Amino acid sequence: NAGVTQTPKFQVLKTGQSMTLQCAQDMNHNSMYWYRQDPGMGLRLIYYSASEGTTDKGEVPNGYNVSRLNKREFSLRLESAAPSQTSVYFCASTDLVADTQYFGPGTRLTVL
Amino acid sequence: SQQGEEDPQALSIQEGENATMNCSYKTSINNLQWYRQNSGRGLVHLILIRSNEREKHSGRLRVTLDTSKKSSSLLITASRAADTASYFCATFKAAGNKLTFGGGTRVLVKP
Numbered sequence: 001n002a003g004v005t006q007t008p009k010f011q012v013l014k015t016g017q018s019m020t021l022q023c024a025q026d027m028n029h030n031s032m033y034w035y036r037q038d039p040g041m042g043l044r045l046i047y048y049s050a051s052e053g054t055t056d057k058g059e060v061p062n063g064y065n066v067s068r069l070n071k072r073e074f075s076l077r078l079e080s081a082a083p084s085q086t087s088v089y090f091c092a093s094t095d096l097v098a099d100t101q102y103f104g105p106g107t108r109l110t111v112l
Numbered sequence: 113s114q115q116g117e118e119d120p121q122a123l124s125i126q127e128g129e130n131a132t133m134n135c136s137y138k139t140s141i142n143n144l145q146w147y148r149q150n151s152g153r154g155l156v157h158l159i160l161i162r163s164n165e166r167e168k169h170s171g172r173l174r175v176t177l178d179t180s181k182k183s184s185s186l187l188i189t190a191s192r193a194a195d196t197a198s199y200f201c202a203t204f205k206a207a208g209n210k211l212t213f214g215g216g217t218r219v220l221v222k223p
């Protein structure tokens with residue numbers, strides 16, 4: 001039982017490049033989330049998926065797109081990376097019975 | 113904007129002392145949760161307190177919730193060097209099924 005996994009762990013992009021961050025969970029959770037965390041700050045919600053086949057915007061969705069590929073996987077795409085998107089990205093999934101979230105280890109992204 | 117705001121932003125204590133941090137929020141909630149983040153890692157859930165609860169314990173952790181003041185506190189008793197981490201409160205509203213995190217309190221426990 002790996003919990004929530006994210007790939008890659010680190011990534012450096014040039015301005016304008018695109019990339020997809022991958023997230024998968026093996027806990028059979030319905031809801032999944034993408035957050036970003038800037039230095040010294042809390043997490044801000046980018047997008048979330050309450051269930052397979054649905055996605056909704058969070059607090060800071062601009063510049064991102066998501067795909068809920070199936071119940072296990074939820075990907076985050078940056079179509080044209082900007083330096084302002086330099087951050088650590090966390091994926092999480094929710095156990096609805098307990099309302100608690102389980103987090104992946106994060107992806108550290110630098111956009112030059 | 114963040115629903116929860118932690119106070120203080122940073123805390124430095126000696127091993128064995130208690131650490132207390134507070135969280136204030138703005139709107140009604142279903143529950144409030146506390147998470148810990150070790151440097152460079154993802155967040156780990158510590159404890160959840162529901163809106164109809166006033167106090168909850170888990171090991172060396174004690175959480176209180178005052179819904180009339182829209183505030184919560186997390187107490188870590190007999191702190192250890194391994195408790196050094198950032199601690200975040202997060203509020204949950206059933207409508208929307210999502211958590212809103214505060215900015216966190218950085219705790220340093222000196223051996």
